[in-house]
Amino acid sequence: MQAHNVGVAIVAPGGYAPDEIGLARAIAALQAQGCKLRNYYDPALKHQRFGGTDQARVTQLHAAADDPEVQVVLALRGGYGISRLLPTLDFKRLAASGKLFVGHSDMTAFHMAMLAQTGAVSFAGPMICDDFTREDVSDFTMRHFWDCLAGPTHTITAQTVDNPALHAEGKLWGGNLAMLTHLVGTPYMPQIDGGILFIEDINEHPYRIERMLLQLHYAGILARQQAVLLGDFSSYRLTDYDNGYDVEAMLAYLRATVGVPLLTGLPFGHIRDKVTLAVGCHAALTSDRHSMRITMSGYPALTSLDR
DSSP: OBTTTTEEEEEOOSBOOSSSHHHHHHHHHHHTTEEEEEOOOOGGGTTBSSSSOHHHHHHHHHHHOOOOTEEEESSOOOOOOOOTTTHHHHHHHHHTTTTEEEEEETTTHHHHHHHHHHOOOEOOOOOOOITTSSOOHHHHHHHHHHHHHHHHHEEEEOSSSSSOEEEEEEEEEEEEHHHHHHHTTTTTTTSSSSSEEEEEEEEHHHHHHHHHHHHHHTSSGGGGEEEEEEEEEESSOOGGGGGTTTTHHHHHHHHHHOOOOOOOOOHHHHSSOOOOEEETTTEEEEEEEEEEEEESSSSOOOOOOOO
């Protein structure tokens, strides 16, 4: 898959790149895919654990949005940092730019704020670290990334186990579960009725996943959705104290409690092979015990990809 003459800006709204050799490898990989790179991130200007001071990171995003040579704005990495920028970012300016903003994890705060403040679609997808910096770049991730951005529709299929049978259509939204719960009660949390919510997280024990989903449940958010799609939840550690409480026990409890279908198996999250999801688009979801199919439409897309 080639992306001839697609202008891609690299910005660091959250953390900095811990491996500058990997960053150089990522830039070379994007160039090899046919991208025209504009790098707004300067490793020499990293600040504490961030890819620059708060103001510098806001400036990066605004400059990338204003750059006429840029079509895609790709986040360097997640970590933490976008929460500090939300009151300062000009989301109307960012949305009006028509740029396709891409990232996941901490970028969830950006996606949600953009959707809440302007209704504009952005993309939950790969980031420079670690999706492009890795030596074994995932063909699966790259294919779904460019196919989704090429649009105007994109379909995801996945093999699943024991999901409920369901067909639903609605607004696709969500992202990192910790970031979603962090935004509850703020002006940066979109109010979505009849939506299809997707979630993922990393390093979160099943009881913390349950607790965060109960927060969304008690806030009345889950009841307004047609389905909740669970992506990857990995890198946690069970202990003897859990006494049989694991992911399956957590899911069984939540399925009996929240009153909205919970579907597992979405290939998205802090994993090597991930899909790209258009946050705020229209989605048609079909599920049965063994498979899941999501067709996204009604989102802005690139027009200059060599498919």
